[in-house]
Amino acid sequence: DQQVKQNSPSLSVQEGRISILNCDYTNSMFDYFLWYKKYPAEGPTFLISISSIKDKNEDGRFTVFLNKSAKHLSLHIVPSQPGDSAVYFCAASEVVGNQFYFGTGTSLTVIP
Amino acid sequence: NAGVTQTPKFQVLKTGQSMTLQCAQDMNHEYMSWYRQDPGMGLRLIHYSVGAGITDQGEVPNGYNVSRSTTEDFPLRLLSAAPSQTSVYFCASGGINRDSVFFGEGSRLTVL
Numbered sequence: 008d009q010q011v012k013q014n015s016p017s018l019s020v021q022e023g024r025i026s027i028l029n030c031d032y033t034n035s036m037f038d039y040f041l042w043y044k045k046y047p048a049e050g051p052t053f054l055i056s057i058s059s060i061k062d063k064n065e066d067g068r069f070t071v072f073l074n075k076s077a078k079h080l081s082l083h084i085v086p087s088q089p090g091d092s093a094v095y096f097c098a099a100s101e102v103v104g105n106q107f108y109f110g111t112g113t114s115l116t117v118i119p
Numbered sequence: 120n121a122g123v124t125q126t127p128k129f130q131v132l133k134t135g136q137s138m139t140l141q142c143a144q145d146m147n148h149e150y151m152s153w154y155r156q157d158p159g160m161g162l163r164l165i166h167y168s169v170g171a172g173i174t175d176q177g178e179v180p181n182g183y184n185v186s187r188s189t190t191e192d193f194p195l196r197l198l199s200a201a202p203s204q205t206s207v208y209f210c211a212s213g214g215i216n217r218d219s220v221f222f223g224e225g226s227r228l229t230v231l
Contacts, residue, residue, distance in 0.1 A: 011161075039217050050123070050209055050222030051162070096161060100217055106152050106177060107220070109162040 010034045011099050013110035021118050026084040028113045030097030033078065037099040041107065042071060042082045045094045054095070055082070087117045122146065125210050125223035132200045132230045140195040140226050142210030150213040150220070151193040152177070153185065155206040162209060168193055200230045 012031045020026045028042075038059040043051035057064040057071045057080065064071050070083045084091055094114045098107040126141045144151065152167035154177075164177030168187040182204055184196040193212075197204060207227050213220035 009161075013161075016159075041217070043222075048224070050211075050224050052222070053218055053220065056218050098162075106150075106164050106167045107162075108164070108178070109154070111159055111161040 008033075009111070010037075010108045011097055011110040013095075013097055013113050015113050016111070017114040017116070019116045019118060020087045022089055023086045026082075026087045026091065026115055026117070028082040028084075028095050028097075028115065030080045030082075030110050031078060032080075032099050032108075034099070034101070034108070035078070036101045037108070038102050039100040040071070040073060040080050041098045041100070042069075043096045043098060043109075045096060045112070051096055084115075087115075089117045089119050091115060092117050123210055123212050123221050123223040125208075125226050128224065128226055130226065130228050132197075132228065134201060134230060136200050137196070137198050138200065138228075139197075140208055140210075140228070142193045142195065142212075142223060143191050144193075144210075144212040144221070145191065146212060146214070146221070147190060148212040148214050148219075148221075149190070151187065152211050153183070153193070153195045154209045154211065155179065156209060156225075157206050165195065165208075197228075200228075202230045204228065205230045 041056040042054040045051040073080045094112045097110040153165040154162040166185040168174045210223040
């Protein structure tokens, strides 16, 4: 059973607007959450993370929000740029070890 | 700076054949892992290792073997390939910091 879920397979946004990508999880043992970005024919690359002791982490145009009670996190990209067009994976990690459980990905298209 | 190197990038096998996907990292990372990416499934963990001589199973280990004789190398073996193992395989390595996990570029395997 999928422990990390991304229910939107795709998202299209106009350049300059906000992109919001969502992720839900079921395992209460997850204590660290990450977003990865993936271009075609490349491996995923780390984007931003958040620990379960926080509810927000910001890095430039990227902000991740964590709602532990709802077991939900989201990635906000403001402003969106065409170079942000990629597949975004949400991942979660348990307390021990850094093996990750990934969501199915959301393909973001930023329209110029 | 090589990072995580996977070989081969592409491989076609017949059902029942065996092969090894190679993964090497030059960052002296303790953690290494193998994932497979399938359409609609995201990345799923196959096997992982927390150091030389130590390996463990992930979400989808059946049909795969691994070993970790050195810190640098973490090969993934398919002893008898099946069409269900057609996928893109990613190797990853990381240190203690869970943000510092790096992925290889992927190996696309087709089993006929």
